[in-house]
Amino acid sequence: xxxxxxxxxxxxxxxxxxxxxxxxxxxxxxxxxxxxxxxxxxxxxxxxxxxxxxxxxxxxxxxxxxxxxxxxxxxxxxxxxxxxxxxxxxxxxxxxxxxxxxxxxxxxxxxxxxxxxxxxxxxxxxxxxxxxxxxxxxxxxxxxxxxxxxxxxxxxxxxxxxxxxxxxxxxxxxxxxxxxxxxxxxxxxxxxxxxxxxxxxxxxxxxxxxxxxxxxxxxxxxxxxxxxxxxxxxxxxxxxxxxxxxxxxxxxxxxxxxxxxxxxxxxxxxxxxxxxxxxxxxxxxxxxxxxxxxxxxxxxxxxxxxxxxxxxxxxxxxxxxxxxxxxxxxxxxxxxxxxxxxxxxxxxxxxxxxxxxxxxxxxxxxxxxxxxxxxxxxxxxxxxxxxxxxxxxxxxxxxxxxxxxxxxxxxxxxxxxxxxxxxxxxxxxxxxxxxxxxxxxxxxxxxxxxxxxxxxxxxxxxxxxxxxxxxxxxxxxxxxxxxxxxxxxxxxxxxxxxxxxxxxxxxxxxxxxxxxxxxxxxxxxxxxxxxxxxxxxxxxxxxxxxxxxxxxxxxxxxxxxxxxxxxxxxxxxxxxxxxxxxxxxxxxxxxxxxxxxxxxxxxxxxxxxx
Amino acid sequence: xxxxxxxxxxxxxxxxxxxxxxxxxxxxxxxxxxxxxxxxxxxxxxxxxxxxxxxxxxxxxxxxxxxxxxxxxxxxxxxxxxxxxxxxxxxxxxxxxxxxxxxxxxxxxxxxxxxxxxxxxxxxxxxxxxxxxxxxxxxxxxxxxxxxxxxxxxxxxxxxxxxxxxxxxxxxxxxxxxxxxxxxxxxxxxxxxxxxxxxxxxxxxxxxxxxxxxxxxxxxxxxxxxxxxxxxxxxxxxxxxxxxxxxxxxxxxxxxxxxxxxxxxxxxxxxxxxxxxxxxxxxxxxxxxxxxxxxxxxxxxxxxxxxxxxxxxxxxxxxxxxx
Numbered sequence: 049x050x051x052x053x054x055x056x057x058x059x060x061x062x063x064x065x066x067x068x069x070x071x072x073x074x075x076x077x078x079x080x081x082x083x084x085x086x087x088x089x090x091x092x093x094x095x096x097x098x099x100x101x102x103x104x105x106x107x108x109x110x111x112x113x114x115x116x117x118x119x120x121x122x123x124x125x126x127x128x129x130x131x132x133x134x135x136x137x138x139x140x141x142x143x144x145x146x147x148x149x150x151x152x153x154x155x156x157x158x159x160x161x162x163x164x165x166x167x168x169x170x171x172x173x174x175x176x177x178x179x180x181x182x183x184x185x186x187x188x189x190x191x192x193x194x195x196x197x198x199x200x201x202x203x204x205x206x207x208x209x210x211x212x213x214x215x216x217x218x219x220x221x222x223x224x225x226x227x228x229x230x231x232x233x234x235x236x237x238x239x240x241x242x243x244x245x246x247x248x249x250x251x252x253x254x255x256x257x258x259x260x261x262x263x264x265x266x267x268x269x270x271x272x273x274x275x276x277x278x279x280x281x282x283x284x285x286x287x288x289x290x291x292x293x294x295x296x297x298x299x300x301x302x303x304x305x306x307x308x309x310x311x312x313x314x315x316x317x318x319x320x321x322x323x324x325x326x327x328x329x330x331x332x333x334x335x336x337x338x339x340x341x342x343x344x345x346x347x348x349x350x351x352x353x354x355x356x357x358x359x360x361x362x363x364x365x366x367x368x369x370x371x372x373x374x375x376x377x378x379x380x381x382x383x384x385x386x387x388x389x390x391x392x393x394x395x396x397x398x399x400x401x402x403x404x405x406x407x408x409x410x411x412x413x414x415x416x417x418x419x420x421x422x423x424x425x426x427x428x429x430x431x432x433x434x435x436x437x438x439x440x441x442x443x444x445x446x447x448x449x450x451x452x453x454x455x456x457x458x459x460x461x462x463x464x465x466x467x468x469x470x471x472x473x474x475x476x477x478x479x480x481x482x483x484x485x486x487x488x489x490x491x492x493x494x495x496x497x498x499x500x501x502x503x504x505x506x507x508x509x510x511x512x513x514x515x516x517x518x519x520x521x522x523x524x525x526x527x528x529x530x531x532x533x534x535x536x537x538x539x540x541x542x543x544x545x546x547x548x549x550x551x552x553x554x555x556x557x558x559x560x561x562x563x564x565x566x567x568x569x570x571x572x573x574x575x576x577x578x579x580x581x582x583x584x585x586x587x588x589x590x591x592x593x594x595x596x597x598x599x600x601x602x603x604x605x606x607x608x609x610x611x612x613x614x615x616x617x618x619x620x621x622x623x624x625x626x627x628x629x630x631x632x633x634x635x636x637x638x639x640x641x642x643x644x645x646x647x648x649x650x651x652x653x654x655x656x657x658x
Numbered sequence: 659x660x661x662x663x664x665x666x667x668x669x670x671x672x673x674x675x676x677x678x679x680x681x682x683x684x685x686x687x688x689x690x691x692x693x694x695x696x697x698x699x700x701x702x703x704x705x706x707x708x709x710x711x712x713x714x715x716x717x718x719x720x721x722x723x724x725x726x727x728x729x730x731x732x733x734x735x736x737x738x739x740x741x742x743x744x745x746x747x748x749x750x751x752x753x754x755x756x757x758x759x760x761x762x763x764x765x766x767x768x769x770x771x772x773x774x775x776x777x778x779x780x781x782x783x784x785x786x787x788x789x790x791x792x793x794x795x796x797x798x799x800x801x802x803x804x805x806x807x808x809x810x811x812x813x814x815x816x817x818x819x820x821x822x823x824x825x826x827x828x829x830x831x832x833x834x835x836x837x838x839x840x841x842x843x844x845x846x847x848x849x850x851x852x853x854x855x856x857x858x859x860x861x862x863x864x865x866x867x868x869x870x871x872x873x874x875x876x877x878x879x880x881x882x883x884x885x886x887x888x889x890x891x892x893x894x895x896x897x898x899x900x901x902x903x904x905x906x907x908x909x910x911x912x913x914x915x916x917x918x919x920x921x922x923x924x925x926x927x928x929x930x931x932x933x934x935x936x937x938x939x940x941x942x943x944x945x946x947x948x949x950x951x952x953x954x955x956x957x958x959x960x961x962x963x964x965x966x967x968x969x970x971x972x973x974x975x976x977x978x979x980x981x
Contacts, residue, residue, distance in 0.1 A: 091831065093830075093831070098939065098942075101740070101742040101743035101744075101943075102742070102743050102744050102745070104744065107713075107744055109696060109742065110742075183696075183706050183709070183710060186703060186705070186706050187703050187706075190703070237709075237713070238713070238739075238744065239739055239744045239745070239746075240744070241744070241745065259743065259745075259753070260753070260754070260931040260935065260936075261826075261827075261830060261931055262830045262831055264831060280831075282830065282831045284826075284830045284831070285929070285931075286825060286826070286929040287925075287926055287929045287931075287935050287938065287939075288926060288929075288938075291824070291825050291927070291928075291929045294812065294816070294824050294825065295824070295825065297817075298816060298817070298820070298824055300823075300824075471690070472694065472695065473690035473691065473694050476694040477694075519703075519704060630849070
């Protein structure tokens with residue numbers, strides 16, 4: 049008995065497998081043209097590194113969430129893309145009572161995308177439930193006493209203290225109560241996934257969400273505002289920034305919403321690509337540990353850091369322009385104090401801005417305060433030494449770079465900064481540590497950043513209030529005058545008045561220096577000039593916001609349009625040619641080897657039994 | 659006898675799996691508290707953070723609370739819910755797994771076929787130019803990091819000669835008219851990552867096959883076969899190759915771990931939405947349940963592959979039975 053021929057089995061199976069592959073590769077090549085998108089549809093394609101993990105606003109935590117939510121839903125009061133001032137949203141008008149503790153909103157006559165009218169019940173539901181339970185939204189309603197709805201078109205919000213943010217920064221999306229209200233809160237705050245299409249009030253609503261792939265938003269059929277130029281907005285996920293930027297270069301996407309500082313300049317030099325650098329409400333700072341012995345009995349730090357003169361001397365030698373040029377590759381903006389210039393309505397360059405640097409002044413300050421110059425060694429006074437630990441997050445290359453630059457700069461005046469690169473957990477732990485129920489920060493200085501709300505600066509300003517010690521404050525700065533001014537500005541509905549007060553607050557912190565704010569972090573974006581027209585930087589304009597008011601307003605999305613001559617369906621079928629070529633090669637190779645082996649082996653040798 | 663041998667192997671596999679399950683839990687807890695990354699979200703209050711921690715089950719004691727829950731859930735095949743997407747970890751894995759299997763499957767298949775075929779060619783031409791050339795090529799692809807290979811492929815075939823897509827698994831946002839066009843589209847997108855995967859794995863298969871063939875070809879029975887007048891091609895294909903295949907079986911199993919590691923990198927470079935991508939994002943987010951789930955799947959895969967190799971060996975190599 050002969051055993052089965054090996055070539056007959058293994059070889060045959062291999063051939064069959066290859067043939068199957070070839071069949072898959074070659075057969076459908078002719079059908080390629082049909083895979084292009086439906087003709088005539090104007091589609092805006094935005095590439096992003098990560099997509100939102102869930103669209104549920106009660107538990108969503110990703111930055112990308114806001115991008116989608118801001119197109120899908122309105123706020124009670126929206127932001128004007130021009131200057132971020134309050135603009136009609138769900139409410140078309142509002143009135144502030146004389147004691148400024150009651151705001152009465154009148155709703156516009158608008159409908160949800162499923163045709164249901166938008167009423168005060170939706171507003172109350174959203175402020176109460178989303179504002180009460182949503183992880184990202186709960187902070188906004190802490191001062192709200194009650195939300196009442198006298199009729200379908202009226203909402204009355206009463207606050208414990210007067211608060212301007214109720215009009216200019218109540219960052220809570222208004223959800224359709226007839227959909228979300230049916231779901232128990234316990235489910236909303238756990239595993240609930242929104243129904244698609246996601247009923248909304250904005251110009252586009254989510255009609256498809258395939259996580260890790262694509263998020264598609266189509267026109268809201270009930271949208272009554274200005275007609276958008278695009279029928280559809282697609283957000284395409286690439287998993288990382290490099291791949292997203294490649295997709296822009298290849299023309300697969302029209303906009304990249306977040307460009308890396310390291311590639312910003314190179315991308316701008318590419319043909320048909322324009323880069324945009326806009327202001328944002330976030331900054332990077334050098335922070336000092338100012339916690340008093342009373343507030344933090346167990347804090348651990350070099351007490352010399354609490355000498356105001358030392359901090360002022362340090363501020364006098366930190367060249368922020370250089371830090372921007374080197375660590376942020378020139379993509380950031382030089383910061384002047386604790387309020388980013390992004391807050392146009394309230395910003396003014398502080399008088400005391402430590403710019404340009406003044407080494408002589410710094411040395412004079414330290415000499416006068418009795419800090420003895422020890423040449424190459426750090427200055428000393430009694431048993432105190434001007435040698436500090438500077439902690440910085442390992443994940444931010446630019447922060448590490450900035451820290452090293454700072455260490456180099458302060459050396460000149462006899463101050464030593466020992467840069468310690470630590471994990472974000474370690475740095476968090478150093479700032480939020482508690483001992484016996486009291487804050488016990490364990491650091492001298494660190495470099496880190498904050499981001500604020502659009503328009504309303506209260507959050508960023510709150511970081512220096514005494515109330516935030518043991519909470520968000522990480523400089524542990526405490527100044528009763530500052531606290532008083534903070535309450536005053538929060539209650540100031542008049543912009544000019546509020547700007548004055550904020551100016552005084554900035555001046556206080558420029559003098560006391562809980563932070564030396566280094567740079568204002570930018571929004572870096574890029575888009576295809578051969579695909580898009582009507583591109584304007586907005587939110588805010590002039591100062592240079594971003595291309596489509598990401599996360600803030602849907603208005604710019606209405607004016608963006610396709611560039612002349614750019615087709616709406618440009619899907620290349622280039623790959624099918626390659627598939628055919630590969631198929632032909634594979635088939636050719638198989639035929640060649642089969643023939644060759646037949647010819648060689650066909651001589652009929654003597655078969656031996658084994 | 660043989661039954662006991664197999665049972666022993668299976669028991670070892672189960673013990674390994676249990677160890678992995680226990681180890682997985684502690685491995686990711688080392689990464690720290692996932693809620694620390696939210697402390698800088700504007701307006702997030704300490705109460706909210708505490709809620710989040712209790713949502714994630716992080717407020718329970720590590721051993722008597724979290725670990726017990728974890729073991730209980732895993733034992734009942736419940737991998738938990740992703741902390742970030744709030745979807746079942748099983749759903750996340752089920753969405754990603756087919757893409758990884760496709761990429762890894764095609765890559766491994768091609769690497770095995772091409773690698774061993776080239777190995778046979780090289781061994782039969784030992785010392786000649788073609789052998790040296792193939793050896794150099796394989797050592798090069800073996801040594802080159804997979805991300806580098808991936809980037810070079812993208813550079814050449816997506817930028818310089820723009821004939822292939824640089825990433826993703828299919829053209830996004832397209833309504834396909836038929837399954838045929840959908841398959842073509844996926845095939846197009848598969849070419850570059852699968853090539854990278856193949857190149858990454860090819861070298862080892864080649865080297866093992868070559869050295870194994872060189873060994874076999876010097877054995878006496880080959881000389882005897884040749885002496886009987888059997889054509890050289892026939893000697894190689896019918897007698898040498900089957901005997902040289904054994905080490906390849908082991909390699910395929912052992913390689914599985916490397917394949918998984920490579921898949922994470924290659925999927926990330928090519929934006930391929932498989933388990934590698936899922937892992938990458940879960941690490942960024944410190945999403946413990948997802949990480950535990952993915953690692954469990956990976957480890958179970960490796961353990962199973964090894965067990966399979968043992969079983970195959972049992973049937974392929976009579977010497978194992980004799981032991």
